[in-house]
Amino acid sequence: MNNIREKKAFQMNxxxxxxxxxILLGAGLILIFGMENLALGITCIAVVLICANGFGLIQPNEAHVLTFFGRYVGTIRNDGFYWTNPLVGRKKLSLRVRNFHSDKIKVNDADGNPIVIGAVIVWRVVDTAKAVxxxxxFSVFVDVQxxxxxxxxxxxxxxxxxxxGNPSLRGAPEDVVETLRxxxxxxxxxxxxxxxxxxxxxxxYAPEIAQAMLRRQQAQAVVAARKQIVEGAMGMVKMALQELEQQGVVELDEERKAAMVNNLLVALVSEGETTPVINTGSLYS
Structure with a gap:
């Protein structure tokens, strides 16, 4: 495959x-009707007619790709009225930003679960020679790819x-779209x-597993929340025991510490309100 890259084509104002x-047209008409030099006058008129094919008009964000007898000779990007070689072929190409909105595609994710996904791609042509x-x-090529x-x-x-640390389509959208881009x-x-x-x-999720995966997500969320609650409660219990020992409020043996830890964890982790039992006797009764 020839590696064709965009280059600037010859052009004039x-x-x-x-x-x-x-000026050439006027000179040709004078020479013809003045009968001064008929051949030269006809030549001037012929040159004017041939060169007239070299005029072109480019709108903003548009380009003309030029070929000369099958060979790429360059691209004109400057908007406005121009003149170039009248024998070249031209292909108009839009340089505007375009959107590709994909259909909703059904595919299996990394875990093998069927999901439905769609994306929007924003793109534009930057190398007209490659695109042509x-x-x-190139437009169909962008859609398929x-x-x-x-x-x-x-x-x-x-x-x-x-x-x-395990990225997912829903959990890390920034990383996912950057990978896609x-x-x-x-x-x-x-x-x-x-x-x-x-x-x-x-x-x-695909409709056939949407309800089942919703229940799974809910269960995973409950487990994750419980784990965080237990970890927080353990930290609070540890802090309470350390404060009691440092300040000398009360001395507890291992058995009483275990009982206290159990009561604190029940009070902190329980979903409902806990009802305290007031001991009116001795500390260890």
């Missing part, structure tokens, strides 16, 4: 060359994860396309 064309000559249709990258991304990450940029480099932004627009 269109208004300046239009003035030259008018290296791929058949974007859907392929989305499927690959979804199969690389789990939908959700409660383990720290980088992979897309690598895939679309051959088409001269720059990926400006990639973001997930839809993410959900």
């Amino acid at each position: 269109g208004f300046l060359f239009l003035l030259i064309e008018l 000559f290296d791929v058949e249709n 974007s859907e392929t990258a989305i499927r690959t991304l979804a199969s690389r990450y789990p939908y959700d994860s409660h383990e720290e 980088e992979e897309l940029q690598e895939r679309l480099e051959i088409a001269g396309v720059e990926v400006l932004e990639a973001r997930i627009s839809h993410l959900a």
